[in-house]
Every structure is written in structure tokens, then in C-alpha cells.
Amino acid sequence: MNNHKLKIQSECPFCGKQYDLSSLRVISERPQGLLAHLTCSVCRGSIITFVSVSAMGTVTATGVATDLAEDEVLKFEKGKTVSADEVIEIHELLKKGRLDVGNW
Numbered sequence: 355m356n357n358h359k360l361k362i363q364s365e366c367p368f369c370g371k372q373y374d375l376s377s378l379r380v381i382s383e384r385p386q387g388l389l390a391h392l393t394c395s396v397c398r399g400s401i402i403t404f405v406s407v408s409a410m411g412t413v414t415a416t417g418v419a420t421d422l423a424e425d426e427v428l429k430f431e432k433g434k435t436v437s438a439d440e441v442i443e444i445h446e447l448l449k450k451g452r453l454d455v456g457n458w
């Protein structure tokens with residue numbers, strides 16, 4: 355039995371369409387959770403989302419709009435090792451609703 359439903363920001367903030375979660379690309383996986391990129395199949399708008407799982411097994415996801423394309427984010431990630439502290443920092447920025455990936 356799996357009662358854990360992945361609650362993710364599933365509506366495009368640009369056009370309001372449901373995201374096709376198969377377009378989710380994991381950028382970075384850390385003990386605190388994972389950072390993923392989603393591109394809307396309708397308007398090609400992109401969000402970066404941070405998905406975390408608590409010790410209780412609760413899944414939370416926070417997303418912010420980004421103007422970075424998936425390959426740009428992946429390229430960016432490849433060029434830099436993100437520390438656990440930075441992941442927490444990203445999570446904080448996501449909570450505040452602002453994240454400038456270019457400044458990691």
C-alpha cells in the first residue's frame with residue numbers, strides 16, 4: 355500500500371494547464387530532497403521545484419517559475435557541485451517564493 359501522493363505544483367503558473375509530470379527532470383538529488391525542472395508542454399514555460407520527504411514520509415513540493423530551459427539547468431548543475439547547505443538555502447528561497455538559479 356502506498357498512501358504517499360506526490361503533491362507537486364502541477365498547474366502551469368503561465369497558462370494554467372496541468373503539467374505532464376513525465377516531463378519532470380531531476381536536476382539534483384540530495385538527502386534533503388530533490389530539485390527538479392518541469393517544462394509545460396503547452397506554453398513551454400518552466401518551473402524549478404524542490405521536492406522533499408520528511409521523516410514521517412510526507413512529500414512536499416514547492417515550485418517557482420524560471421526562465422531557464424531544462425538543458426541550461428542541467429548544464430549549470432553539471433558544472434557545479436551543490437552542497438547540502440545550498441540545497442537548504444534553495445529550499446528557503448523557494449519558501450520565500452524567489453529563486454535566482456544563476457546566483458547559486
Ligand SMILES: [Zn+2]
Nearest residue numbers: 366369394397
Ligand atoms: Zn503552460
